[in-house]
Amino acid sequence: MLKTLLRKLLMLWRVITSGTRNFFRNAWLSVAATTVMVITLTIILGAVVLNMALGDTLDKITESIDIAIFFNDDAPMSMVNQLQNDLEELDNVTGTEYISKDDALRQYRLDNIDNQDVLDAVTEGDNPLPTSLEVQVQDLQLIDEIIMLTQEDQYLTIIEDTSLGEDRRRTIERIADTRQFLITAGIAASLIFASVSVLIIFNTIRMAIFARGDEISIMRLVGATNGFIRGPFLFEAILDGLIAASISLGLVYLLLFRGATRIVNDFISFDATIAFFSDQWLLVVLATLAAGALIGVISSMMAMVRYLKL
Amino acid sequence: MIGVILLDRLSKSYGKSVALERVDLHIHPKEFVTVVGRSGAGKSTLIKLLIQEEKHSSGKIIVGGVDYDNLKRRDIPKLRRKIGVVFQDFKLLNNRNIYENVAFALEITGTRPSVIKHTVPKVIKLVGLEGKERNFPHEISGGEKQRVAIARAIVRQPNILIADEPTGNLDPKHSWDIIELLLKINRYGTTVILTTHNRDIVNALQRRVVTLRDGKVANDEERGSYEV
Numbered sequence: 001m002l003k004t005l006l007r008k009l010l011m012l013w014r015v016i017t018s019g020t021r022n023f024f025r026n027a028w029l030s031v032a033a034t035t036v037m038v039i040t041l042t043i044i045l046g047a048v049v050l051n052m053a054l055g056d057t058l059d060k061i062t063e064s065i066d067i068a069i070f071f072n073d074d075a076p077m078s079m080v081n082q083l084q085n086d087l088e089e090l091d092n093v094t095g096t097e098y099i100s101k102d103d104a105l106r107q108y109r110l111d112n113i114d115n116q117d118v119l120d121a122v123t124e125g126d127n128p129l130p131t132s133l134e135v136q137v138q139d140l141q142l143i144d145e146i147i148m149l150t151q152e153d154q155y156l157t158i159i160e161d162t163s164l165g166e167d168r169r170r171t172i173e174r175i176a177d178t179r180q181f182l183i184t185a186g187i188a189a190s191l192i193f194a195s196v197s198v199l200i201i202f203n204t205i206r207m208a209i210f211a212r213g214d215e216i217s218i219m220r221l222v223g224a225t226n227g228f229i230r231g232p233f234l235f236e237a238i239l240d241g242l243i244a245a246s247i248s249l250g251l252v253y254l255l256l257f258r259g260a261t262r263i264v265n266d267f268i269s270f271d272a273t274i275a276f277f278s279d280q281w282l283l284v285v286l287a288t289l290a291a292g293a294l295i296g297v298i299s300s301m302m303a304m305v306r307y308l309k310l
Numbered sequence: 311m312i313g314v315i316l317l318d319r320l321s322k323s324y325g326k327s328v329a330l331e332r333v334d335l336h337i338h339p340k341e342f343v344t345v346v347g348r349s350g351a352g353k354s355t356l357i358k359l360l361i362q363e364e365k366h367s368s369g370k371i372i373v374g375g376v377d378y379d380n381l382k383r384r385d386i387p388k389l390r391r392k393i394g395v396v397f398q399d400f401k402l403l404n405n406r407n408i409y410e411n412v413a414f415a416l417e418i419t420g421t422r423p424s425v426i427k428h429t430v431p432k433v434i435k436l437v438g439l440e441g442k443e444r445n446f447p448h449e450i451s452g453g454e455k456q457r458v459a460i461a462r463a464i465v466r467q468p469n470i471l472i473a474d475e476p477t478g479n480l481d482p483k484h485s486w487d488i489i490e491l492l493l494k495i496n497r498y499g500t501t502v503i504l505t506t507h508n509r510d511i512v513n514a515l516q517r518r519v520v521t522l523r524d525g526k527v528a529n530d531e532e533r534g535s536y537e538v
Contacts, residue, residue: 007420008420010422014420214401221390221397222395222415222418222462223389228418
């Protein structure tokens with residue numbers, strides 16, 4: 001049992017050393033394969049980073065927007081309650097809060113505690129602040145149904161004004177559009193470059209198979225198993241992937257931690273992305289290495305199925 | 311596995327062309343058999359079938375008790391490790407030196423480095439290439455290359471050694487060196503199957519000669535001579 005295991009480990013070691021030797025023997029092909037894979041993995045990682053950062057930015061902006069419905073002073077409480085119930089039945093609405101005139105005044109005073117002039121202008125006897133409903137939503141993009149509800153005849157008479165964050169909505173829409181575009185572009189670019197990587201590694205391995213045709217036939221004749229013959233080609237491609245993944249990770253981490261924050265942190269929030277890439281670095285590293293190795297495995301398997309008939 | 315080979319009504323055809331037809335042959339352990347025949351008589355096909363480079367069309371091949379009909383694809387490498395083969399064109403790895411070429415046959419089977427270190431020099435000495443371990447194939451003569459090929463074929467101590475025209479590319483002196491080496495290996499107990507076109511060698515050997523003609527066994531004599 002132990003002897004078999006040791007023998008298998010020894011064979012694996014020989015496959016790895018042989019694959020590594022081949023990697024250096026095909027130096028230029030390896031450089032080409034690795035370079036294109038670096039580009040691919042960097043694009044994939046970059047798309048992930050930008051997507052996370054824009055998502056985070058959207059969340060932050062969304063959180064900062066209040067949706068509120070302000071009522072006339074003579075609005076009957078029953079109608080306000082009815083609107084509150086109607087709002088809470090909407091899927092996009094996660095909660096509502098009734099703010100009475102007194103609550104509003106208290107909040108106003110708290111907000112302006114340092115500004116005596118403003119405080120003096122508003123007194124309890126002459127409270128101009130309206131009763132309101134604050135609405136929390138899941139998705140700011142989907143507040144049309146809230147707008148439609150407030151425009152129903154029965155409510156038009158009791159509603160004085162609404163604050164639905166139209167300006168912010170436009171900003172959010174722009175960011176969301178950009179994000180959507182980047183996701184689509186990222187996926188498209190990743191797919192294109194992944195295909196190019198697969199093609200180039202496929203060709204690297206194909207040329208290696210042709211170049212070592214004699215060696216392969218000799219290996220077969222002296223009794224090498226198929227695994228022992230294929231192993232070095234597979235490992236060579238995996239090595240391409242692993243080296244490319246390491247370079248990509250270095251590039252993306254460098255850009256994220258040194259570059260991105262300086263350039264666009266005012267507009268795009270990288271905090272959560274940086275936190276994720278710091279806290280989950282092992283996951284990011286392993287996933288990228290796995291992606292690199294996977295591209296290598298797929299391309300070399302394709303080349304071997306096609307050109308390495310054993 | 312002992313070095314016994316049994317061929318029973320063995321046939322091989324490629325489409326409509328018949329390469330071997332109902333060949334019956336029984337080769338005993340430790341025997342030295344020379345297979346002769348004109349080009350296209352079926353010698354190479356016979357060897358390809360013996361090392362399962364190709365599948366036979368009908369009949370039976372039993373080598374060392376292993377019936378090739380029951381052989382699975384994954385068992386073929388193991389079979390090839392038990393049969394040493396030497397070719398006319400040597401089939402050496404040009405980017406490896408003599409020592410590495412011989413060691414290669416052991417490396418692929420997962421032999422421990424210590425065993426390789428112990429065995430390879432002995433075999434290189436046996437084939438008379440002591441001192442040339444670090445030379446590369448392009449630095450040695452054809453006869454020496456064939457010795458390396460023989461060393462590689464026997465380093466795993468197979469019971470059967472197949473030599474397919476091993477002297478085809480060599481001058482008479484080197485050819486005789488190789489034949490003497492094969493005889494020496496045979497004396498150690500290995501069954502040797504030699505295919506050759508060399509009339510002088512066959513006649514001088516005074517061993518069993520199987521003559522193939524048009525894919526059939528035309529002659530099989532205990533102490534035969536070259537008559538194709």
